[in-house]
Amino acid sequence: MATINKNAAQINSMVVSNKRVGQYHQLIINVGDNADACKPGNFVAINVGGESSRMILRRAFAISRVSTNPTFGGTIELIVAPHGQGSKWLCAQNEGASLDLIAPLGTAFGIPTQPVPVLLVGGGYGSAPLFGLAEVLNSRGCRVDMLLGASTASKIYAPMEGKRAVNSLRIYTEDGSMGQIGRVTDPIPELIADLNIAVIYSCGPMAMLSAINSITHNTQVVHQCAVEESMACGVGICMTCVLPVANENGDISMLRSCIDGPVMDGSTVQWDKVGKTL
Amino acid sequence: MSSLDFSTTLGNAWFPSPIFTASGCASSGRELAQFFPLHDLGAVVTKSVMSKARNGRPTPRMAETPSGMLNSIGLQGPGIDAFIAKDIPYLVSQKARIIVSIAGETVEEYSTLARKLRSVSGISAVEVNISCPNVENRGLVFACDPEASRRVIDGVRRTLGGELPIIAKLSPDVTDLVSIAKGVVDAGADALALINTVLGMVINLDTLRPHLGGKTGGLSGPAIRPIAVRAVYQVHDAMPKIPILGMGGISSGRDALEIIAAGASGVSIGTASFGNPTALIKIQDELKDLLIAKGFTSLRDAVGYAHRASEEE
Numbered sequence A: 001m002a003t004i005n006k007n008a009a010q011i012n013s014m015v016v017s018n019k020r021v022g023q024y025h026q027l028i029i030n031v032g033d034n035a036d037a038c039k040p041g042n043f044v045a046i047n048v049g050g051e052s053s054r055m056i057l058r059r060a061f062a063i064s065r066v067s068t069n070p071t072f073g074g075t076i077e078l079i080v081a082p083h084g085q086g087s088k089w090l091c092a093q094n095e096g097a098s099l100d101l102i103a104p105l106g107t108a109f110g111i112p113t114q115p116v117p118v119l120l121v122g123g124g125y126g127s128a129p130l131f132g133l134a135e136v137l138n139s140r141g142c143r144v145d146m147l148l149g150a151s152t153a154s155k156i157y158a159p160m161e162g163k164r165a166v167n168s169l170r171i172y173t174e175d176g177s178m179g180q181i182g183r184v185t186d187p188i189p190e191l192i193a194d195l196n197i198a199v200i201y202s203c204g205p206m207a208m209l210s211a212i213n214s215i216t217h218n219t220q221v222v223h224q225c226a227v228e229e230s231m232a233c234g235v236g237i238c239m240t241c242v243l244p245v246a247n248e249n250g251d252i253s254m255l256r257s258c259i260d261g262p263v264m265d266g267s268t269v270q271w272d273k274v275g276k277t278l
Numbered sequence B: 001m002s003s004l005d006f007s008t009t010l011g012n013a014w015f016p017s018p019i020f021t022a023s024g025c026a027s028s029g030r031e032l033a034q035f036f037p038l039h040d041l042g043a044v045v046t047k048s049v050m051s052k053a054r055n056g057r058p059t060p061r062m063a064e065t066p067s068g069m070l071n072s073i074g075l076q077g078p079g080i081d082a083f084i085a086k087d088i089p090y091l092v093s094q095k096a097r098i099i100v101s102i103a104g105e106t107v108e109e110y111s112t113l114a115r116k117l118r119s120v121s122g123i124s125a126v127e128v129n130i131s132c133p134n135v136e137n138r139g140l141v142f143a144c145d146p147e148a149s150r151r152v153i154d155g156v157r158r159t160l161g162g163e164l165p166i167i168a169k170l171s172p173d174v175t176d177l178v179s180i181a182k183g184v185v186d187a188g189a190d191a192l193a194l195i196n197t198v199l200g201m202v203i204n205l206d207t208l209r210p211h212l213g214g215k216t217g218g219l220s221g222p223a224i225r226p227i228a229v230r231a232v233y234q235v236h237d238a239m240p241k242i243p244i245l246g247m248g249g250i251s252s253g254r255d256a257l258e259i260i261a262a263g264a265s266g267v268s269i270g271t272a273s274f275g276n277p278t279a280l281i282k283i284q285d286e287l288k289d290l291l292i293a294k295g296f297t298s299l300r301d302a303v304g305y306a307h308r309a310s311e312e313e
Helices: A032-037 A085-091 A124-139 A160-165 A188-195 A206-216 B080-093 B107-118 B146-160 B177-186 B222-238 B253-262 B271-275 B279-293
Strands: A009-021 A024-030 A043-046 A059-062 A065-069 A073-080 A098-105 A118-123 A144-150 A168-173 A199-203 A222-226 A242-246 A252-256 A263-265 B008-010 B013-015 B019-021 B062-065 B068-071 B098-102 B123-129 B166-169 B191-194 B198-201 B216-220 B244-246 B266-269
Touching: A009 A032, A024 A085, A032 A065, A032 A073, A032 A098, A059 A073, A059 A085, A059 A124, A065 A124, A073 A085, A073 A124, A118 A124, A118 A188, A118 A206, A124 A144, A124 A160, A124 A199, A144 A188, A188 A206, A199 A206, A206 A222, B013 B123, B019 B279, B062 B216, B068 B222, B068 B271, B080 B098, B080 B107, B098 B107, B107 B123, B107 B146, B123 B146, B146 B166, B146 B177, B166 B177, B177 B191, B177 B222, B191 B222, B216 B222, B222 B244, B222 B253, B244 B253, B253 B266, B253 B279, B266 B279, B271 B279
Parallel strands: A118 A144, A118 A199, A144 A168, A199 A222, B019 B266, B098 B123, B123 B166, B166 B191, B191 B244, B244 B266
Antiparallel strands: A009 A024, A009 A098, A024 A073, A043 A059, A043 A098, A065 A073, A222 A263, A242 A252, B008 B013, B062 B068, B068 B216, B198 B216
């Protein structure tokens, strides 16, 4: 049975900086020694709205990067889209604000033991955690190529410094306002063949993850995807963030994306049964 | 330092603290144990277990509402055999006191579950969650049907014998809660758990369809607290000797004292743990401090305090 991330701890953290990056906010948060246990793919659960808030549930955010700063100690970076009330509240927190935060939570991206060619595919701000992952993969000698996609240019998240760790970066928008016109999944079959891709890492909307899986299905390519399901708690007790996943025997059960995910083996997720009664 | 007797009883079961988890809000216990020792609580009330493993309802299973949330899980769980084999030994190893919650689709299923629990050691009490659809009666929820509620509790009582206390968990979605409460007490319940979630619905404005996969869901959180306080008050008024495990939106020591004063001998914390995994410990500490600050030397003196005539003070 899967268990909660053994390093998860509830801490009072501090916002070190909050910058607007296009349609998103980049928050740097001091989490002290907890940063050492945060890996690409892990997420945090943050209490939002303050003491008298009518928002009672924690909000989950993917950790996009981890660093150790001599001034602030361990910090994590979150890329947040101010869409709902909770994320708007978080994006309104200034430098010095304190946050009740649980980190790290969930599974991390698996890093290959051999330096194999890998492809990173991000949709919208789902690309954020891929840049931290690219740095780790690059440092292990993997050739890293990246595809980013969104409906329109303003929804692409691609920081300049993030490109250092990647061999190539291609951008696709559905309206053609940035990069090439089309879907981010369009070039994947060709890239798998040309670059001899061993692993695809993906993060973004469920429809994108599902589309990637239909490409890697019946191939040797491993698909590690970070799934997205709405969560009430982030720590495994509410049972709301479940997905249908098959085990080695083919038995399908509803697994929690906060405990058994967010990073899952895409070939085990029963994409056609998501949102259906088993 | 003031001394406070913080212990409580439900039937013949004794607990060092009145603060319990709420069924379905602590999973197997392993997750919360990452944040505090389960032994520090009054008891862990486990997720309602059924005879067979269940996958539950499709997603979306959750919608946040003002000061509350709707859930539609559909009693996903491992089934009673796996639960007894894996979850109970874990809780016992953590020295947690255990209240096992059971749920069934037929009167017979409840009795079968009770039979399996009879020989399991380490259990303090059995909570009978009767807020389930009765497949033998057009899916009418047992807890909304006084006769079906009685039959379930009667069957469990006969199967369990006299040892383990039975806590009947009732739904607030009824016209006459007191009559249902009296019925299950007559049938053999030693205590009552009040309240289960309140049935609700959210429409997704993008699709203009019900948001939850199960269409309707159970509303929990501070939004329902006044309903819980009212339910506990009314039932305690009618049956002051029957212990009540009170719950519904309790998220602070003040909230806990409110429902205790209304008549609860114990308090279950559910949704508050979703927002804060250490809520149980925070509430427990706050309640202790509050009781001491108000001059109580025993939790039991505060139970049902709101029913006293003002000249008794």
